[in-house]
Amino acid sequence: METVRTGADVLFILLGAIMVLAMHSGFAFLEVGTVRKKNQVNALVKILSDFAVSTIAYFFIGYSVAYGTSFLVGADVLVGKSGTGFAVQGYDLVKFFFLATFAAAIPAIVSGGIAERAKFGTQLMATAILVGLVYPTFEGMVWGSKFGFQDMMKGLFGVGFHDFAGSVVVHAVGGWIGLAAVLMLGARLGRYRRDGRLVAIPPSNIPFLALGAWILSVGWFGFNVMSAQVVADISGLVAINSLMAMVGGIVTSLLVGRNDPGFVHNGALAGLVAVCAGSDVMHPIGALATGAVAGGMFVWLFNQCQIRWKIDDVLGVWALHGMCGLMGGIACGVFGQESLGGLGGVSLGAQITGTLGGAAFGLVGGLAVYGGLKAAFGIRLSDEEEFAGADLSIHQIGAYPEDAISVHDDGLAMSVHASNAAAKRSA
Structure with a gap:
């Protein structure tokens, strides 16, 4: 029976990992649908490449930073056949x-904010540093025992800081790192007129944007429910709270965003971001309220950033992940209370302290990483490269290469650039 139980736990968390892995395609298509056509290939390659670099950095450095576990031992130890420290059947x-x-x-998360003007190589460097050192430090503080953070919280508030599935650890930290990167990069060329007025840049492909949001929404149930990490701790409450927060975000973003499809699809994600922290302790009505606040807040903050504050955060990652994650961490301390139908075991003081600490950690870490890379290597494409688009400038091919083909008078298929050069020579 012990073997069966362990095998079930292995399968359970493996399925969760696969579902969250699939979410990365959602990140990719959400960005593809939002950016202009000349940057769609870059969005796809960037998300996939970032995932590969992240996995390597986390395997060799990050996981050890967070939990003190190293995989540099024999495979027999890794699967629990000899030695100590690793569970049997490869659960770890x-x-x-x-x-x-x-x-x-x-x-x-960061990728969506810096889209259309970030250098590819330096972004991969940033990924390695963020996933190898910055993120796992805070992860270890909240989900591990690093620096005695949770002991300190228990001493101050009687309970620890509660973040079941990462409203703060993942989303707020990622969103505030994204804000730092966006501020370091500056606005896209032509985004604002000389008088400061915003120049509209509509999404290039609403169906791709919607596809990305749907993939993320479905995968999110693995992100949240499988955060239990073992079969015995599965809770249907997490699933229904995720569902209620998602629909709450959709409805308010629909109303506040005046039927805008970009806001509606991101509103679902805003609700899911916000409910991660307290999805295991809230009442479903509390989760619905949390998602509803997040959906409306995202729309308002996105517009404020772009129009009033001149922060060119392309996908609104600070509003969506940074601020909705922050709100969700605090909402856990409100709607998780028994007096509001929750399961209790949370403290509003602990949630405010831990949440603000996570936002500050992400912002400072982001400024340090992107500030250092900017000084050392530069983090932005040249004006010429940005104008041509990241697809041609970095990857030498566009998302729709047939659009760049024209037939010359002699019947040979030539690129637009070659055709123009031939025309100049003949002139």
């Missing part, structure tokens, strides 16, 4: 896989 390996998909969400 699939647990790493699951948590690695969380860690890789940090650069995937």
Whole structure:
């Protein structure tokens, strides 16, 4: 029976890891649908490459930073056949896989904010540093025993800081790192006129944007429910709270966003971001309220950033992940209370302290990483590269290469650039 139980736990968390891995395609398509056509290839390659670098950095450095566990031992030890420290049947390996998909969400979040003008190479460097050192430090503080953070919280408030599935650890930290990166990069060329007025840049493909949001929404039930990490701790409450928060975010973003499809699809994600922290302790009505607040807040903050504050955060990652994650961490301390139908065991004081600490940690870490890379290597494409688009400038191919083909008078298929050059020579 012990073997069966362990095998079930291995399969359970493996399925969760696969679901969260699939969410990264959602990040990719959400960005593809939002950016202009000349940057769609870059969005796809960037998310996939960031995931690969994240996994390597987390395997060799990050997981050890967070939990003090190293995988540099024999395979017999890793699967629990000899030695100590690792569970049998490779449970710790699939647990790493699951948590690695969380860690890789940090650069995937940042990617949406810095889209269309960030250098590819320096972004991969940033990914390695963020996932190898910055993110796992805070992860270890909240989900591990690093620096005695949780002991300190229990001493101050009687209970620890509660973040069941990462409203703060993943989303708020990632969103505030994203804000730092966006501020370091500056606005896209032509985003604002000389008088400061906003120049509209509509999404390039609403169906792709919607596809990305749907993939993320479905995968989120693995993100939240499988955060239990063992079969015995599965809770249907987490699933229904995730559902209620998602629909709450959709409804308010629909109303506040005046039927805008971009806001509606991101509103679902806003609700899911906010409910992660307290999805295991809230009443479903509390989860619905949390998601509803998050959906409306996202729309308002996105517009404030772009129009009033001149912060060119392309996908609104600070509003969506940074601020909705922050709100969700605090909402856990409100709607998790028994007096409001929750299961209790949370403290509003602990939630405010831990949440604000996570936001500050992400902002400072982001400024340090992107500030250092900016000084050392530069983090932004040249004006010429940005104008041509990241697809051609970095990857030498566009998302729709047939659009760049024209037929010359002699019947040969030539690129637009070659055709123009031939025309100039003939002139």
